Amino acid sequence: MFVDKAKIFVKGGDGGDGIISFRRELYVPEGGPAGGDGGNGANVIFRVDEGLRTLVDFRYQKHFKAPRGEKGKTKGMHGANADHMVVRIPPGTVIVDDDTQEVIADMTRHGQEVVVAKGGRGGRGNIRFATASNPAPYISENGEEGQERWVVLELKVMADVGLVGFPSVGKSTLLSVVSAAKPKIGAYHFTTLTPNLGVVDVGEGRSFVMADLPGLIEGAAEGVGLGHEFLRHVERTRVIIHVVDMSASEGRDPFEDWVKINEELVKYNEKLADRPQIIAANKMDMPESADQLELFKEQLEEVRGDREYEIVPISSLTKQGIQELLYKAADLLDQMPTAPEVDEVVEVEERKVYKYEKKDDDSFTVRKEDGYYVVESPSIERFIKRTNLNSYDAVMRFARVMRNMGVDTALRKEGAKGGDLVQIGDFSFEFFEGADYYFGE
Structure with missing residues (x-):
């Protein structure tokens, strides 16, 4: 059976959660934090295999979800990074994002690879949050969610x-x-x-x-x-x-x-x-x-x-x-080149140790809607998903970050008062004049 077009769902693996742990060893009083970082989630990688000639396999399997990273461990040990998921495709396949119609890659050479869905980074354990003023933090981060998208595969026959x-x-x-x-x-x-x-x-x-x-x-x-x-x-x-x-x-x-x-x-x-x-x-x-x-x-x-x-x-x-x-x-x-002219493809990057540098765009918007306030910002939504809301220290840290970013001030300018409901992504909480936040499901 010859199949030259398919629509599939791909999702990178979620990052593993960082954990909260403390050293409890004999003769080591006040040992300090020892919670390790979670491992990175796996990428979904498409690789060209010249032995394939059709997209028929994607008629029967339409969902590809990469494994998540391992949770952090005690004694400051990192969770393992998940192994990448490799999906084989025939040469001549064009990969298109279904939402934006942007061409992600044009795959023509045997062994050529491209990352179609990136895995999430692992969350930090409490060993990362120790400071001189807080030597025993009860704070850890959840793993970041992996990228997910629908993509369309179009096979263009490779013939001379x-x-x-x-x-x-x-x-x-x-x-x-x-x-x-x-x-x-x-x-x-x-x-x-x-x-x-x-x-x-x-x-x-x-x-x-x-x-x-x-x-x-x-x-x-x-x-x-x-x-x-x-x-x-x-x-x-x-x-x-x-x-x-x-x-x-x-x-x-x-x-x-x-x-x-x-x-x-x-x-x-x-x-x-x-x-x-x-x-x-x-x-x-x-x-x-x-x-x-x-x-x-x-x-x-x-x-x-x-x-x-x-x-x-x-x-x-x-x-x-x-x-x-x-x-x-x-x-x-x-008299002609041996391969057709195609767009450049971004090759797979080698996995590197992630450095927690501030790279997100801190811009945000605040609007009032049906009696509650909505804060919209991709970076804040990612941050709240990584925050462990079961930890009081982590919630207070999130509140301080919001205050330093100017979210408190913006909410007050829009008319927010104590007890008003504020929505960020899938999470809602009450706004207090003292700039402390109570989170609810």
Whole structure:
């Protein structure tokens, strides 16, 4: 089964919680804090595996959740970092964020990796909060939540040569003649619904991969028929063989067919206008084909401009001109880069020991809504999630941070008084004039 598009959910592992612990050893009076940090959560990493050719595995498994980090331990020991989750994908896969439609990565090389969902950092244990004024803190942090998102995987077939053209012009027959591929062949439109790949042996030690791409129709660039499903695969091909039915057996004009398909290619991706193209004038064994070919050449001469097009008369049925077509395709490939141009991909960074530096944006907004006050700030919401609300010292620390950031002052300016309800993310608490906070579920 060939599957070239899938939507999946990925989530990085949560960080392990830091713990509160104290040294209780004989002959060590007032031993001090000994709670270790939690381990970092695992990343979800996508890795290219050239042994895969389809996204069919993602039809049956759509959720990928990486393991969380281990909790901190006593005696100041850190919890273990979780092992990264590696998900294998075929070469030619484009990873797109479903919410923003931003391309995360364009994966083409075997072994290429990209982090799709980062794991959360581990929370700090109370050994980290010891100060001269508070040598025995009863404070620890929860682990940070891992990143989560829905992503869309789009597979663009990695082939050296792509066969394009209207339905029923003979693309599948051509592929079956020049390779060992066995595409479905029928006397009706859209017999081919998925790309078929075949390895073509040209001789003289040269070979290349050819893709029989499903037939295009007018309006394909706007999604007519299955246009977008087909056109995405053309982007990866290094050379295009444009198969034209010179017999006009379908009642269409061969030159108009050629013009319309090229227009659809350029509408979809302007770069395809510069892609090397060979015109395979197919079905030359038919009676009217020779006259149609001469007319086609005259019409092409009027519109081609400075660009040169190779026209190779062929017949997939009698194998006329097939070897010449393969030689010309191989010669073009020898003159081109071995891989298609793709966007740069951010490679996986090696895991480093996290330094707790202040990197968050401290900006926030305060608004009144239905009798309570809402404080909105990504950094504050992350901070409150890391705060252990079961610890009085941790709650007081959070209150001091809010006061130093100016949240208290902003709430008062908006009219907040003692006893009013304040909402931050999923948490709510009462506001007191003394700037102490009581948290509730």
